[in-house]
Amino acid sequence: xxxxxxxxxxxxxxxxxxxxxxxxxxxxxxxxxxxxxxxxxxxxxxxxxxxxxxxxxxxxxxxxxxxxxxxxxxxxxxxxxxxxxxxxxxxxxxxxxxxxxxxxxxx
Amino acid sequence: xxxxxxxxxxxxxxxxxxxxxxxxxxxxxxxxxxxxxxxxxxxxxxxxxxxxxxxxxxxxxxxxxxxxxxxxxxxxxxxxxxxxxxxxxxxxxxxxxxxxxxxxxxx
DNA sequence: TTCCATACTTACAAAAAGGTTAGTACTGTT
DNA sequence: AACAGTACTAACCTTTTTGTAAGTATGGAA
Numbered sequence: 001x002x003x004x005x006x007x008x009x010x011x012x013x014x015x016x017x018x019x020x021x022x023x024x025x026x027x028x029x030x031x032x033x034x035x036x037x038x039x040x041x042x043x044x045x046x047x048x049x050x051x052x053x054x055x056x057x058x059x060x061x062x063x064x065x066x067x068x069x070x071x072x073x074x075x076x077x078x079x080x081x082x083x084x085x086x087x088x089x090x091x092x093x094x095x096x097x098x099x100x101x102x103x104x105x106x107x
Numbered sequence: 108x109x110x111x112x113x114x115x116x117x118x119x120x121x122x123x124x125x126x127x128x129x130x131x132x133x134x135x136x137x138x139x140x141x142x143x144x145x146x147x148x149x150x151x152x153x154x155x156x157x158x159x160x161x162x163x164x165x166x167x168x169x170x171x172x173x174x175x176x177x178x179x180x181x182x183x184x185x186x187x188x189x190x191x192x193x194x195x196x197x198x199x200x201x202x203x204x205x206x207x208x209x210x211x212x213x214x
Numbered sequence: 215t216t217c218c219a220t221a222c223t224t225a226c227a228a229a230a231a232g233g234t235t236a237g238t239a240c241t242g243t244t
Numbered sequence: 245a246a247c248a249g250t251a252c253t254a255a256c257c258t259t260t261t262t263g264t265a266a267g268t269a270t271g272g273a274a
Contacts, residue, residue, distance in 0.1 A: 147251060160253090183249090
């Protein structure tokens with residue numbers, strides 16, 4: 001089971017992963033949520049280049065795919081916190097590998 | 108050194124990796140080259156949906172970034188083989204993590 | 215009654231990525 | 245002289261992704 005060969009198909013695991021966390025922003029967002037829940041405004045501040053629209057849009061996708069949990073405290077002014085679900089935490093080793101890869105590549 | 112915190116900047120490791128292997132095709136191509144050098148025609152056959160243009164275009168990018176080696180045997184009709192460089196082999200653990208992630212996610 | 219703070223929406227525009235189709239170059243074989 | 249076989253190129257178009265700028269909703273504080 002462990003080392004089954006991966007053939008490229010419409011639903012192969014590599015493509016599944018690309019669909020879930022591909023694109024310019026999702027992994028950056030997930031990485032910020034690694035430690036603790038964060039509010040939108042904090043996320044925006046720690047990902048300097050992202051626009052508010054993209055941030056909200058990508059968060060929504062991540063919530064829809066079950067990687068991120070959205071908690072609305074129903075206060076005014078609004079307070080909403082985003083955190084990793086247990087599935088979302090599965091991306092941590094992946095991000096770690098990306099960091100390792102980049103460091104080995106550039107060294 | 109090991110566990111340095113990763114801040115999101117223009118050249119942070121996550122973004123470096125995304126630039127190198129991001130997009131729809133690069134990781135699929137690299138995965139096919141995992142075992143052995145392959146010719147263009149074979150790559151095309153094992154990645155069913157890719158167009159010839161995209162395959163050649165992405166291979167060129169991968170060669171330019173030093174992840175893939177291109178060997179031209181100078182024969183007629185042309186024979187060219189593509190293989191992973193040592194830097195290219197660094198993506199293998201990354202791909203493995205992607206496969207693991209997808210399997211955990213979907214189970 | 216005006217403004218504040220925060221999360222979120224909408225309409226539109228620009229840029230990037232990807233796809234289609236038709237071609238080139240090269241020689242040995244028919 | 246035409247063709248086969250392989251890697252590659254070029255022009256053009258469509259789709260997807262990302263960005264910009266403005267606006268909405270809320271209730272309490274000034």
